[in-house]
Amino acid sequence: MIYLDNAATTFPKPQIVTDTVLDYLTNCGASPGRGGYDSAMQSSEMLFECQENIASLLSLPTPERIVFTKNATEAINAAIFGIIKDGDEIIISSMEHNAVMRSAHECTKRGAKLKIAHANEKGKVSPESIEKLISDKTKLICVIHSSNVSGTINDIHSVARIAKKHNVYTLFDLSQSAGIIPINARDFDMLAFSGHKGLFGIMGTGCLYVREGINIKPLLYGGTGSYSESARMPDFFPDIFHAGTVNAPGIASLSEGVKFIMHEGVYEKEKEITRYMYDLLSEIPNIIIPGERDRTSAISVVLKGFDSVGIAEKLNSLGICVRAGLHCAPLAHRTLGTITTGTVRFSPGFFTEKSDVEFVVSSLKKIVEN
Amino acid sequence: MIYLDNAATTFPKPQIVTDTVLDYLTNCGASPGRGGYDSAMQSSEMLFECQENIASLLSLPTPERIVFTKNATEAINAAIFGIIKDGDEIIISSMEHNAVMRSAHECTKRGAKLKIAHANEKGKVSPESIEKLISDKTKLICVIHSSNVSGTINDIHSVARIAKKHNVYTLFDLSQSAGIIPINARDFDMLAFSGHKGLFGIMGTGCLYVREGINIKPLLYGGTGSYSESARMPDFFPDIFHAGTVNAPGIASLSEGVKFIMHEGVYEKEKEITRYMYDLLSEIPNIIIPGERDRTSAISVVLKGFDSVGIAEKLNSLGICVRAGLHCAPLAHRTLGTITTGTVRFSPGFFTEKSDVEFVVSSLKKIVEN
Incomplete structure (x- = not known):
């Protein structure tokens, strides 16, 4: 099997990640943040260590303001619904995943206004096009760092500077970039990302980071092990979320995944294998590859005259795992001009070998030629 | 180590549960419901099988209306905020966990009215006391099936009958009862429960069940792999949630945990070990054990003249894992008369041996005597 759906979830995981899950389930097993017995305290320490590892990877100043969610979608919902109120305006880019798009659309049903900043045909949104949409009612700007369709990397540092100038908050979706490319997120407001993609945690993990000083409402209400006698959620991090x-086993896995990235030169390998695959795919006749050569590891293609789902099925019969369709990002496909065809997405990862890429591309060539 | 915090999360898990997680992470690894390649399809089938296993265990008629959440708290939030609107009334019992209490309190900030049906000093809420609170604005009644503090089992079948008579929906919290005692939930409206407690899944799993015919709003908005081109969430189950x-690895573990319960005579063993521990604890001088003898496996105690946290610390030094305090359920502690002292909670599980119970009780006796 050649797995090329790493933009959905990475597979395989580093051995240490799987080993850690097994170790946690076998030797600890406790829920963090509640009990005072040894394994519960050990679990609490593990959670804090994971926050510290992530803070270290992304240069975040306050580890305790990283909270664990079930996936990036929950983190995005928490950020958007925690900030946007009736009458506010929210600006999103036209490359957003449905996690942002559907949440922002729901905001409009709750009395907020949605504005969409249109990216160019390569999937890049210009900070200036965002700035033009800002009004005195704008509360939040959401931009995907790197597209799950075209891998296009947005200049979120410029977006952050513009937002700051206008006193508007930003939420950046790092689901396709965290662990894939180096990120210095020290000055950012809010970040949402998956734990089970580039960061090598297992499924069931995601994170939200909220900069100190930002007031935000909780998304979920329930027991936190803190201020139990109060009918309200605690207002401090991470308990508020x-x-x-x-x-806990997922957080333990994520912690090890993040450490793996810091020690294993992952960024270079990811970049190299993506570029290798992009270049080989580019040579196929009648192929369209939306986006730029310099990208994260999502390479969506359209093969003129071929149905995307049909191509994916043929590749599957050869043991090649790729995903066809809209990848939960219709706005992005509209921007890239692929909304009617969908695309076949190849997303190699750290463990993808060049020989795998060569086999896949030659198989694709044969499908197209016959 | 003697682990007696099974009401928080069960430990150890059955071997097959841990093995399944490892197998999933090593041999499948795909995200269900999106890709069409073999391992993604296998993952989708696994998810459906888990729904079927849970439906079978609880006699639920429509497996597809069981959705997977990150924990019982998310399921409870989804049910409450999915149903309650501005102007509605919500009735909860005075034995509810903060998952219900804090969510219901948040409802009052959004324009709903909260009424609390008071349980007796054993922690039992009478269906009649609930009926008295019902008005023509009552939309939802939330009752915990079995208390996480006193193990008291409520007569939810009678509550369901009364609610039906008045056209009011019910939400029952089965977090402490699913997998611990037999439940026929065929006629219930909505159920929320943990996957990682009595059902033996790993942490990161919970479930919400919503009976066919109940209209409910989604809690989270994002990609579902279905109707991707729409800005709205699909309105069908399970995609709506x-x-x-x-x-996925958590759901795989839960599926095996549920199968384990159906094949291993878990209910009898759970009942026996709980009763054994209750009876031995009862013999300790100056001990108060709120609740009834017939209960699920949470046994909270107050030892007159002793601080609960101090007792738990002493037990921890002997390798015994118990939880002291309010257990995220201050309403329940108020009802049981233990709000000022808190309690030390012993929650044995399927894997607890009688010899473990004997050692714990004799250790507790020594602590009290010295």
């Missing part, structure tokens, strides 16, 4: 039992 | 990547 940790209602109910957290995914 | 499956925004973003689900915890």
Whole structure:
């Protein structure tokens, strides 16, 4: 099997990640943040270590303001619904995933206004096009760092500077970039990302980071093990977003995944294999590859005259795992001009070998030629 | 180590549960409901099988209306905020966990009215006391099936009958009862429960069940792999509540945990060990054990003249894991008369041996005597 759906979830995971899950389930097993017995305290320490590892990877100043969610979608919902009120305006880019798009659309049903900043045909949104949409009612700007369709990397540092100038908050979706490319997020307001993609945690993990000084409402209400006698959620981090039992084995896996990235030169390998695949795919006749050569590891293609789903099925019969369709990002496909065809997405990862890429591209060539 | 915090999360898990997680992470690894390649399809089938296993265990008629959440708290939030609107009334019992209490309190900030049906000093809420609170504005009644503090089992079948008579929906919290005592939930409206407690899944799993015919709003908005081109969430189950990547290894573990319960005579063993521990604890001088003898496996105690946290610390030094305090359920502690002292909670599980119970009780006796 050649797995090229790493933009959905990475597979395989580093051995240490799987080993850690097994170790947690076998030797600890406790829920963090509640009990005072040894394994519960050990679990709490593990959670804090994971926050510190992530803070270290992304240069975040306050580890305790990283909270664990079940996926990036929950983190995005928490940020958007925690900030946007009736009468506010929210600006999103036209490359957003449905996690942002559907949440922002729901905001409009709750009395907010949605504005969309249109990216160019490569999937890049210009900070200036965002600035033009800002009004005195604008509360939040959401931009995907790197597209899950075209891998296009947006200049979020410029977006952050513009937002700051206008006193508007930003939420950046790092689901396709965290662990894939180096990120210095020290000055950012809010970040949402998956734990189970580039960061090598297992499924069931995601994170929200909220800069100190930002007032935000909780998304979920429930037991936190803190201020239990109060009918309200605690207002401090991470408890404000940790209602109910957290995914402790998942957080343990994420912590090890992040450490793996810091020690294993992952960024270079990811870049190299993506570029290698992009270049080989480019040579196929009648192929369209939306986006730029310099990208994260999502390479969506359209093969003129071929149905995307049909191509994916043929590749599957050869043991090649790729995803066809709209990838939960219709706005992005509209921007890239692929909304009617969908695309076949190849997303190699750290463990993808060049020989795998060569086999896949030659198989694709044969499908197209026959 | 003697682990007696099974009411928080069960430990250890059955071997097959841990093995299944490892197998999933090593041999499948795909996210369900999106891709069409073999391992993604296998993952989708696994998810459906888990729904079928849970439906079978609880006699639920429509497996597809069981959705996977990160914990019971998310399920409870989804049910309450999905149903309650401005102007509605919500009735909860005075034995509810903060998952219900804090969510219901948040409802009052959004324009709903909260009424609390008071349980007796054993922690039992009478269906009649609930009926007295019903008005023509009552939309939802939330009752915990079994208390996480006193193990008291409520007569939810009678509550369901009364609610039906008045056209009011019910939400029952089965977090402490699912997998611990037999439940026929065929006629219930909505159920929320943990996956990682009595059902033996790993942390990061919970479930919400919503009976066919109940209209409910989604809690989270995002990609579902279905109707991707729409800005709205799909209105069918389970997609309406499956925004973003689900915890596939967790769901795989839960599926095996549920099968384990159906084949291993768990109910009898749970009942026996709980009763054994209750009876031995009862013999300790100056001990108060709120609740009834017939209960699920939470046994909270107050030892007159002793601080609960101090007792738990002493037990921890002997390798015994118990939880002291309010257990995220201050309403329940008020009802039981233990709000000022808190309690030390012993929650044995399927894997607890009688010899463990004997050692714990004799250790507790020594602490009290010295």
